Amino acid sequence: MTKLADLSLVEAADAVRLGQASSMQLLDALWANLEAVNPQLNATIWLDREGAEAAARQADRAVRDKAPLGKLHGVPLAHKDMYYQAGKLSTCGSAIRQDFRPAITATVIDRLAAAGAYSFGGLNMAEFAQNPTGHNKTFGDCHNPWNLPYITGGSSSGSGASVAGRFNYAALGSDTGGSIRLPAAACGVTGIKPTQTRVSRYGVMPLSFSCDNVGPLCRTARDCARIMTLIAGHDPRDPTSSHLPVPDYEAALDGDLRGLRVGVPTTYFLDGADTPVVQAMEQALEALAARGAVVRRIGLPLMDAISACVGIISRVEGATIHAQWMRTRAADYGVHISSRMYPGYTIPAPYYVEALSRRGPILKAFAAEVFATVDVLVTPTIRTCLPTLEETDIDHGPPGTEVKFMAVSANTRPFNYLGLPAVSLPCGFDPNGCPIGLQIAGRPFAEVRVLKVADAYQRDTAWHTRRPPVLDAVGALGAAVA
Amino acid sequence: MDTFLAEIEQTIARWHGIAAPNDPARRMAADLIATIRAFEAQRGTLAFEDEPASFEAALLETREE
Numbered sequence: 350m351t352k353l354a355d356l357s358l359v360e361a362a363d364a365v366r367l368g369q370a371s372s373m374q375l376l377d378a379l380w381a382n383l384e385a386v387n388p389q390l391n392a393t394i395w396l397d398r399e400g401a402e403a404a405a406r407q408a409d410r411a412v413r414d415k416a417p418l419g420k421l422h423g424v425p426l427a428h429k430d431m432y433y434q435a436g437k438l439s440t441c442g443s444a445i446r447q448d449f450r451p452a453i454t455a456t457v458i459d460r461l462a463a464a465g466a467y468s469f470g471g472l473n474m475a476e477f478a479q480n481p482t483g484h485n486k487t488f489g490d491c492h493n494p495w496n497l498p499y500i501t502g503g504s505s506s507g508s509g510a511s512v513a514g515r516f517n518y519a520a521l522g523s524d525t526g527g528s529i530r531l532p533a534a535a536c537g538v539t540g541i542k543p544t545q546t547r548v549s550r551y552g553v554m555p556l557s558f559s560c561d562n563v564g565p566l567c568r569t570a571r572d573c574a575r576i577m578t579l580i581a582g583h584d585p586r587d588p589t590s591s592h593l594p595v596p597d598y599e600a601a602l603d604g605d606l607r608g609l610r611v612g613v614p615t616t617y618f619l620d621g622a623d624t625p626v627v628q629a630m631e632q633a634l635e636a637l638a639a640r641g642a643v644v645r646r647i648g649l650p651l652m653d654a655i656s657a658c659v660g661i662i663s664r665v666e667g668a669t670i671h672a673q674w675m676r677t678r679a680a681d682y683g684v685h686i687s688s689r690m691y692p693g694y695t696i697p698a699p700y701y702v703e704a705l706s707r708r709g710p711i712l713k714a715f716a717a718e719v720f721a722t723v724d725v726l727v728t729p730t731i732r733t734c735l736p737t738l739e740e741t742d743i744d745h746g747p748p749g750t751e752v753k754f755m756a757v758s759a760n761t762r763p764f765n766y767l768g769l770p771a772v773s774l775p776c777g778f779d780p781n782g783c784p785i786g787l788q789i790a791g792r793p794f795a796e797v798r799v800l801k802v803a804d805a806y807q808r809d810t811a812w813h814t815r816r817p818p819v820l821d822a823v824g825a826l827g828a829a830v831a
Numbered sequence: 832m833d834t835f836l837a838e839i840e841q842t843i844a845r846w847h848g849i850a851a852p853n854d855p856a857r858r859m860a861a862d863l864i865a866t867i868r869a870f871e872a873q874r875g876t877l878a879f880e881d882e883p884a885s886f887e888a889a890l891l892e893t894r895e896e
Contacts, residue, residue: 657869688855709889795895
């Protein structure tokens with residue numbers, strides 16, 4: 350017997366479709382966990398229980414009436430509070446937008462709703478999606494479900510914490526420099542940053558037009574695959590979204606890794622890495638090899654050029670978007686937000702244009718050299734054992750705190766510049782009891798492949814099924830399903 | 832305050848009307864010297880391209896089939 354809130358997204362959706370559980374039971378089960386653990390985690394910004402109950406009743410009526418049911422029929426979800434839902438609050442994690450109610454609904458929210466899912470709240474996040482840690486001046490810091498003083502990762506902090514805390518089956522996050530993969534790694538869940546252009550960004554708060562990505566954080570790779578199949582694909586309202594057809598990502602998960610060439614970078618990604626993190630990655634590589642993958646150590650080209658360019662684009666674009674508020678309301682930003690934006694105003698335009706114009710040629714050269722040799726790259730998502738909130742608190746910490754803060758996203762940012770798809774999934778725990786994340790990246794539009802590798806790994810390991818200790822006190826709350 | 836940082840603060844104020852919001856902002860602005868060095872090291876590696884090209888085209892050209 351598995352408690353309803355412990356089900357994966359796919360299991361929960363299938364339970365509703367098969368009549369094994371009602372949507373209202375799912376909602377009640379999540380809510381019991383939410384009330385028990387969220388006061389410690391601070392993963393939500395607003396909740397709409399009344400609206401969610403109405404949606405659950407409607408979903409259960411559709412099951413009784415034998416109406417056509419979507420792939421997520423009756424599943425309650427909550428998302429990072431930057432996905433616009435017409436008329437509903439969308440704070441973007443900020444004081445500046447704490448009363449903002451957009452007039453439009455994000456395409457990805459519409460697509461999830463068309464599949465039968467409904468929203469029950471807005472999740473905590475870094476202010477304007479601009480930190481890799483989960484600090485938030487206005488709504489309070491989000492805490493790691495595995496060890497409360499430690500960071501959740503950001504910027505999709507509430508997305509990671511709510512899914513790990515078993516009061517959300519899946520959450521949309523956004524990823525401009527690692528903001529899906531970092532909280533996935535730090536909270537012990539699975540998240541994917543798709544290829545740049547794969548998923549529509551219409552109705553999603555922008556941070557950096559060139560590097561923003563939309564994707565899910567879930568309990569499993571299979572859950573991510575289901576959501577990706579629903580949300581990917583061209584959207585006329587986002588002209589930058591790709592016209593390439595969308596495969597059924599979930600149907601492609603067959604566990605077969607025979608002959609897969611796995612590359613482990615010998616440059617950059619392990620510089621200064623902590624031993625427990627490297628050990629966890631090596632054990633994960635053994636698991637992949639046991640399924641038939643061939644592991645190769647490779648040097649990566651162009652990492653100096655990528656490192657030079659990677660921070661320029663998002664820094665300049667973010668600073669530009671926020672220029673008016675930086676003139677008039679700078680004190681309303683957290684110190685770590687305004688301080689990081691400030692230098693963006695003096696980066697010369699030729700640097701920005703060079704960083705943008707080199708992106709295509711660098712991708713082509715990188716792909717030609719790397720993906721001729723390997724099919725995927727495997728790295729730690731975060732090189733070090735997780736830092737605490739205090740150790741990375743620029744607002745209140747001593748000079749130099751920003752170094753530890755920025756180090757968190759060192760391994761994720763390069764794949765934003767290159768536009769490659771990358772998944773993060775749990776592969777162990779550090780000596781402080783915090784999860785360690787494994788990052789798997791592939792060619793452009795290789796979502797099938799990276800999800801397939803992640804799913805195969807999760808068939809042989811149980812890291813993704815572990816429950817954070819913060820849930821121990823919850824006991825037997827919630828109904829069960831056979 | 833060193834000259835480099837003073838110049839940066841003046842430039843941002845002049846071009847954007849934005850003042851340094853706090854000391855960490857000044858520290859991070861001073862750190863731009865690292866950005867300049869990183870770009871200096873890349874000088875000469877940007878090839879002039881005669882044909883139109885874009886990142887989006889590169890994504891498609893290098894994609895998984």
